[in-house]
Amino acid sequence: MTPKPPGRAADGPLLSVRGVDVGYRTGRRTRLTAVHDVSFDLYPGQSMALVGESGCGKTTLGLGLLRLLPRTGTVSAGQVLFRRKRGDEVDVRTLAEEDLRRFRWNEAAMVFQGAMNAFNPVLRVEEHFLDTFRAHEHTRRPRAELLEESAELLEMVRLDPARVLPSHPHELSGGMRQRALIALALALRPQLLILDEPTTALDVLTQRSVVEQLTELRERLSFSMVFITHDLGLAAELADRVGTMYAGRLIETGTTRDLFHRARHPYTSALIGSVPPVVGDLHVPEPLPGGPPGIDELPPGCPFAPRCPRVTEECTATRPELRVLHPRDEGLSHAAACLHADGAELSTRGGHP
Ligand SMILES: Nc1ncnc2c1ncn2[C@@H]1O[C@H](COP(=O)(O)OP(=O)(O)OP(=O)(O)O)[C@@H](O)[C@H]1O
Numbered sequence: 001m002t003p004k005p006p007g008r009a010a011d012g013p014l015l016s017v018r019g020v021d022v023g024y025r026t027g028r029r030t031r032l033t034a035v036h037d038v039s040f041d042l043y044p045g046q047s048m049a050l051v052g053e054s055g056c057g058k059t060t061l062g063l064g065l066l067r068l069l070p071r072t073g074t075v076s077a078g079q080v081l082f083r084r085k086r087g088d089e090v091d092v093r094t095l096a097e098e099d100l101r102r103f104r105w106n107e108a109a110m111v112f113q114g115a116m117n118a119f120n121p122v123l124r125v126e127e128h129f130l131d132t133f134r135a136h137e138h139t140r141r142p143r144a145e146l147l148e149e150s151a152e153l154l155e156m157v158r159l160d161p162a163r164v165l166p167s168h169p170h171e172l173s174g175g176m177r178q179r180a181l182i183a184l185a186l187a188l189r190p191q192l193l194i195l196d197e198p199t200t201a202l203d204v205l206t207q208r209s210v211v212e213q214l215t216e217l218r219e220r221l222s223f224s225m226v227f228i229t230h231d232l233g234l235a236a237e238l239a240d241r242v243g244t245m246y247a248g249r250l251i252e253t254g255t256t257r258d259l260f261h262r263a264r265h266p267y268t269s270a271l272i273g274s275v276p277p278v279v280g281d282l283h284v285p286e287p288l289p290g291g292p293p294g295i296d297e298l299p300p301g302c303p304f305a306p307r308c309p310r311v312t313e314e315c316t317a318t319r320p321e322l323r324v325l326h327p328r329d330e331g332l333s334h335a336a337a338c339l340h341a342d343g344a345e346l347s348t349r350g351g352h353p
């Protein structure tokens with residue numbers, strides 16, 4: 001039997017998110033539901049981009065999946081099922097503290113939004129690597145061996161270990177720091193890497209090199225990836241599939257091709273349409289009128305209805321569920337939460353790619 005290429009799972013999803021709500025305590029008696037009823041499956045080797053306007057809940061969802069929320073935040077409903085390296089499935093929500101510590105880094109790791117400041121400024125880069133190995137490995141390996149492995153990781157992201165390992169974070173450029181953080185996140189060979197806006201703070205050329213290295217690393221180590229981005233070009237390039245979020249909900253998912261060429265939710269189509277084209281005729285991008293609703297002040301029907309060019313009376317009364325339009329295996333179905341999703345395809349004029 002020929003082995004399955006990465007991304008073709010032999011036995012089910014790596015991550016299965018089922019009906020997840022994430023909320024923040026905002027006062028003694030008040031809570032904000034920032035993410036509501038999100039479900040998706042991610043198969044081994046797949047990469048999924050989460051896109052959507054600022055404040056729609058992308059970071060909250062990413063943090064919730066690894067239970068990295070601030071103290072006021074909790075995953076208040078649903079399941080986050082994860083298939084560990086040894087083959088058993090766990091619900092991340094129910095992991096005990098010690099198990100959770102091992103789960104993070106060994107099974108899944110996160111590169112945070114604004115990661116430039118994620119390094120401790122008083123520690124050299126090598127100490128970050130040593131601490132990470134020592135805190136999460138069962139066996140205590142000699143320092144020289146750990147440093148050698150750290151050097152290999154840095155070489156994978158094209159950094160010179162002799163220069164970077166002894167440096168303090170402030171001695172590195174932003175791009176170098178970002179790459180070092182990605183290398184550090186991969187130190188224990190996690191199966192899942194969550195990256196929150198991995199390239200936002202970088203100049204265009206540095207962004208390119210980070211993207212190229214992520215692509216190479218994925219080919220080499222075949223981890224799955226969820227990455228959160230405002231940059232649809234990046235999503236088109238790095239993702240097998242895309243999930244659009246709006247007001248805390250996942251409102252469309254599908255392959256990258258589905259979303260960029262056959263968007264079924266008017267919000268996805270507007271998001272793509274607002275990106276100026278790289279080739280072809282220049283036109284003025286069409287901005288979306290209005291802003292997203294406050295997550296806890298949603299209108300009774302579709303949350304997008306007040307801004308939607310396709311709105312009908314029904315939309316203001318009925319909240320649409322995420323509904324499968326084209327079923328496919330391995331979590332690649334095209335689904336949209338729009339009452340009119342079966343109608344004519346939407347224009348993504350001027351959009352990437
Ligand atoms: N610690 C917190 N306490 C209370 N509310 C929060 C907290 N963090 C985020 N929120 C709220 O949760 C919602 C989702 O925020 P989140 O940061 O997840 O959005 P995002 O999609 O990542 O936005 P951006 O693209 O700007 O990073 C917002 O309404 C935000 O104000």
Ligand SMILES: [Mg+2]
Binds near residue numbers: 058059060113196
């Ligand atoms: Mg965010």
